[in-house]
Amino acid sequence: MTHLIYPTTNFKAIEQISIERGDGCYVWDTEGNQYLEGLSGLWCTALGYANQELIDVTAEQMKKLTFSHMFGGKTHKVAIELSEKLADMIPMRDPVISFGNSGSDANDTHIKLLRYYHEAINKTEKRKIIARHRSYHGVTVAAASLTGLPVTQNHFDLPVDALGILRTDHPHYYRGKERGESENQFVDRIVSNLENLIISENPETIAAFIAEPITGASGVIVPPEGYYEKVQSVLSKYNIMFWADEVITGFGRTGSDFGCTTMNIHDPDMMTFAKQLSSAYMPISASAIRRDVYEAMIDQSAAAGAFGHGYTYSGHPVACAVALRVLEIYDRDNIFSRASATGAYLQEQLKKFESHPLVGEVRGRGLLAALELVPNKELEHQFQDGRVGGVAQKMAQDNGLLIRTVAGSSIGICPPLIISKNQVDELVDKLGDALDKTFEYCKTYKLFT
Ligand SMILES: Cc1ncc(COP(=O)(O)O)c(C=O)c1O
Known part of the structure; x- marks a missing residue:
């Protein structure tokens, strides 16, 4: 009898394989069998297993400071350094960054930031978010509502409508094309569907469009050439933010630094990171927004006494120290x-x-x-x-x-x-x-x- 509820698992098929240790690109199970890690764990162990430098930095930081929170303006050097390093690397101009623990909670943070910001600028009605069918953005109540995969949505009675989540086409030409349709025609049709959705919902009620530059859980879908340029041009026409969920595609995964670079997405307004941010040595995520969005929220937070969102482990010093070293290794090596x-x-x-x-x-x-x-x-x-x-x-x-x-x-x-x-x-x-x-x-x- 198990005492464990396994995540994202068929409860009739548990305990398939028990992994005991890892080194470089390989892991071993409890029977001693060796496996090549063809999925980096869950798309995350970028620097492989048992990296001594990361083990050492974890131990050093643990000896120095195992925990300090960041509520109420309390700070520590390593979180500041990580935010600076990340801001330097990511393809956004002068971003401001909130740290979390998982890709899902980082996406929740973004939903709340969007709402907080639009209230601060007196546009409370601008709160809907367009997500794509078959997208994956996580599993918390809000992130699962953004996700467009049946297995993540069914049976959970998620507040998709209450959160104002709209759906648009999945940009998969192979599965989504109509008979005789070229890639260009496919792109034009789905981008025109997007524009029609925006118009019918009223652009003044739509805050953002979220996309994984290349998807992961929906089958690694690479949208056709020209798709993101056309999407971005529609979004900017209606003043809707582009939100890049780079939880899988961030940090060298897609042949360049970020999925946005690979896919010609220019200057996104918001970005989400996790997984390779720390190469999965520690749980950490990041939600990046434009500086002007952050600045517009300052007075409101002061009037309320606090921006009332953040996790106990936001900016956890050990996770930050590890992520900082991971980013340094990405550069140095x-x-x-x-x-x-x-x-x-x-x-x-x-x-x-x-x-x-x-x-x-x-x-x-x-x-x-x-x-x-x-x-x-x-x-x-x-x-x-x-x-x-x-x-x-x-x-x-x-x-x-x-x-x-x-x-x-x-x-x-x-x-x-x-x-x-x-x-x-x-x-x-x-x-x-x-x-x-x-x-x-x-x-x-x-x-x-
Ligand atoms: C694109 C994307 N966003 C968000 C998430 C959720 O991240 P987490 O499992 O860390 O909550 C994932 C997880 O695979 C993901 O692929």
Whole structure:
């Protein structure tokens, strides 16, 4: 009998594998089996496992100051230094940053900042947020309401309408195109749907549009060229903020420094970070906003006595010290440009699977990719449930490769940024073998259509 409620888990399929230790790009289970981490844990262990420098900085900070809060203007050096370093790195002009503990709570913070700000500038009605179908923004009550995946939404009776959350198209050409539609036409149609939604809802009631530059949990969807330029031009026409959720795409993941850079998103108004911010050595997240938004809230917070939001662990000194060192390592060791080179190599190798009978689409950028498994390549049919994806994941695991099936039947791939070319070869070989075995399984159980 378990005393644990497992997160994001089928309660009838718990305790699948017990991981005991990690080193570099590998982890080992309690039986001594070695696995190549093909998903960086949950898209987060950028610098791999057992990095001695990060272990040392954690211990040093713990010896110095294990905790100090930041309520009421109390401060400490390491949180200030981290905010300065982050502000320098991210593709926003002069941002102001709030720290949290997870991607979900950082997105909640943003929802509250949006509301607080619009009240401060006497625009209380400007509070709706446009999110995309199949997006993933986390699981707290508010972040799950932004998320557009059925498994995260169903059965929870989330306050989607009360929070003013609107939905627009998911920018996945392969699945979303109409018969005979080109990529350009697809983009024009979904951006025009977005504009129509804005007009019908009244632009004066819409605060922001949230997007993962490249999605993660919905199957690593890379929107077609030109999509974000057109979206940004519509948003600026109606004075709606662009909110980039870079929880997965931040910090060298997509072949450049940030997903916004890779995808030509210019000067977002708000950004969310977590995961690779600390390479998952400590839980920490960040919500960045424009300075003028912050400044507009100052008088209101003074009149109220406080900006009444923040977590006990906002700016936790140990998490900040670790994140600061992670960012320094990214710079010092040229991690982003190295990851860009291995990422290009990974994408090239994965392209080989385009001809595999089980693979409908290969997509991704940098060290972030997915293969969509399909029961019929020509007709682009989809598997009805996650069974085949689950089989592929298990076959890979039995081969010593950890990957994750996302959005039903897509295999997500997201190895640590420090992965070598040889390890990419190992990943691709093991994946190819798992695909072949899954193909045999599909033939045996007549799962092709
Ligand atoms: C884009 C995105 N936003 C937010 C989150 C939520 O982050 P967390 O699980 O740390 O709450 C995730 C998690 O995978 C994510 O991928």
